[in-house]
Amino acid sequence: DAGVTQSPTHLIKTRGQQVTLRCSPKSGHDTVSWYQQALGQGPQFIFQYYEEEERQRGNFPDRFSGHQFPNYSSELNVNALLLGDSALYLCASSLRRLGGETQYFGPGTRLLVL
Amino acid sequence: AQSVTQPDIHITVSEGASLELRCNYSYxxxxxxxxxxxxxxxxxQLLLKYFSGDTLVQGIKxxxxxxxxxxxxxxxxxxxxxxxxxxxYFCAVGTYKYIFGTGTRLKVLA
Structure with a gap:
């Protein structure tokens, strides 16, 4: 049973650039959530996608956007990168139609902005 | 406001000793x-979860x-x-949106 997968594992960008991160949910899951984990901090909720729509959003600027595809996979896009966007980006999947409370996390994408 | 507090940033224990990591929440x-x-x-990796019922929950490991x-x-x-x-170790609270604590780093002495 495949778990949550994310790509790429590492990424280096410069300020002002744009980045796209990808996530494939655990088999059978229909909901994808994205979190940002800065060094030494706990993960912070960015947003959640279900049925190809953004359903919940945390306290992140519009530079952060996403998409969910019909196969439930998801992308996180960040525009106009800032140094402060350097972090581990975690994707989590869940099954919303059964309550969706339990989220299973992928290994993350580590983004470094120079 | 909703929040999670993990008071201990670092904990060091000897192998074989017992462990307790603290988590307080506001929800x-x-x-x-x-x-x-x-x-x-x-x-x-999910260790355990509590939704309702028995207040003592068992997890993995x-x-x-x-x-x-x-x-x-x-x-x-x-x-x-x-x-x-x-x-x-991270404690979290929530339903569709999780709020995490800042974590407790565990060191184990041989």
Missing amino acids: GATPYLFWYVQSPGQGL GFEAEFKRSQSSFNLRKPSVHWSDAAE
């Missing part, structure tokens, strides 16, 4: 509570946690720690 409704573990460079509503706490325990338990 308006009946909370769903979780403990996750993160090894260096890895994602988060010999961990358990007790929900105490009166104290707004959900502390994680293990009776005998193994060297492989060295990692960072």
Whole structure:
């Protein structure tokens, strides 16, 4: 049973650039959530996608956007990168139609902005 | 405001000793509570969860946690720690959106 997968594992960008991160949910899951984990901090909720729509959003600027595809996979896009966007980006999947409370996390994408 | 507090940033225990990691939360409704573990460079692995019912929940790797509503706490325990338990532990609360604590880094002495 495949778990949550994310790509790429590492990424280096410069300020002002744009980045796209990808996530494939655990088999059978229909909901994808994205979190940002800065060094030494706990993960912070960015947003959640279900049925190809953004359903919940945390306290992140519009530079952060996403998409969910019909196969439930998801992308996180960040525009106009800032140094402060350097972090581990975690994707989590869940099954919303059964309550969706339990989220299973992928290994993350580590983004470094120079 | 909704929040999770993990008072201990670092904890060091000897292998074979017992362990308790503290977690306090502030949440308006009946909370769903979780403990996750993160090894260096890895994602988060679910240890256990509490939704309702028995306030003592069992998880993987010999961990358990007790929900105490009166104290707004959900502390994680293990009776005998193994060297492989060295990692960072996160408490979280929420339903569709999780709020995490800042984590407790566990070091295990041989």
